[in-house]
Amino acid sequence: DAEITQSPRHKITETGRQVTLACHQTWNHNNMFWYRQDLGHGLRLIHYSYGVHDTNKGEVSDGYSVSRSNTEDLPLTLESAASSQTSVYFCASSGTGSGSYEQYFGPGTRLTVT
Amino acid sequence: GENVEQHPSTLSVQEGDSAVIKCTYSDSASNYFPWYKQELGKRPQLIIDIRSNVGEKKDQRIAVTLNKTAKHFSLHITETQPEDSAVYFCAPGGNEKLTFGTGTRLTIIP
Numbered sequence: 597d598a599e600i601t602q603s604p605r606h607k608i609t610e611t612g613r614q615v616t617l618a619c620h621q622t623w624n625h626n627n628m629f630w631y632r633q634d635l636g637h638g639l640r641l642i643h644y645s646y647g648v649h650d651t652n653k654g655e656v657s658d659g660y661s662v663s664r665s666n667t668e669d670l671p672l673t674l675e676s677a678a679s680s681q682t683s684v685y686f687c688a689s690s691g692t693g694s695g696s697y698e699q700y701f702g703p704g705t706r707l708t709v710t
Numbered sequence: 711g712e713n714v715e716q717h718p719s720t721l722s723v724q725e726g727d728s729a730v731i732k733c734t735y736s737d738s739a740s741n742y743f744p745w746y747k748q749e750l751g752k753r754p755q756l757i758i759d760i761r762s763n764v765g766e767k768k769d770q771r772i773a774v775t776l777n778k779t780a781k782h783f784s785l786h787i788t789e790t791q792p793e794d795s796a797v798y799f800c801a802p803g804g805n806e807k808l809t810f811g812t813g814t815r816l817t818i819i820p
Contacts, residue, residue, distance in 0.1 A: 627806050629807075631810075636812065637812060638716075638799060638810045638811055638812040638813050639754065639799065639801075639810040640810070641807070641808075641809070641810075644807060646806070655711065686753065686754070690806060692806065697742045697744070697759075697803055697806045697807075697808065698744065698756045698759065699756070699808060701753040701754050701755070702753065703753055704753060
């Protein structure tokens with residue numbers, strides 16, 4: 597069965613360190629998204645990609661970067677982790693041309709920056 | 711960008727009663743209107759969606775209604791059950807990008 601996975605599921609890191617969160621999907625979806633979820637803010641879009649070598653900034657992109665070298669993966673990098681980036685991170689993917697923009701979410705990564 | 715407001719932020723209803731959650735949005739170009747459900751500690755999952763050329767859609771106990779002129783759409787859950795307790799998010803969008811509301815925590819009282 598097709599799926600979307602994230603790793604690690606939990607991560608504790610120190611302020612200033614570079615951190616990369618992995619997202620891998622086997623749906624063969626063109627579109628991939630990264631969100632962060634914080635109490636009172638719902639899901640906020642960090643970066644998204646509509647295909648290989650395409651990346652776009654979302655509403656809270658400062659301090660984050662992504663790259664899309666293949667269809668299956670969209671890793672999220674925190675260049676220099678800050679305590680404000682402590683959050684739960686969700687990756688999602690969706691297909692194109694189906695008439696629905698349904699996004700399938702990964703299980704999430706809980707990141708703590710100390 | 712899209713501004714999304716979702717009301718109420720919390721809702722408690724007796725088991726068997728109905729629940730209604732409303733979402734207002736600002737971007738008239740939005741043409742896709744989904745609702746996601748997120749149980750505690752789990753990932754969000756789509757429960758129902760509607761396109762802008764349709765006014766209402768129903769799937770068993772849940773329904774979504776859209777008023778495109780007024781830029782709002784609502785989630786209706788009838789005959790609520792304990793398993794309906796969760797956080798619900800609206801996420802209007804277009805061009806395959808969604809903007810999520812801040813969520814409604816629904817609690818079903820047995």
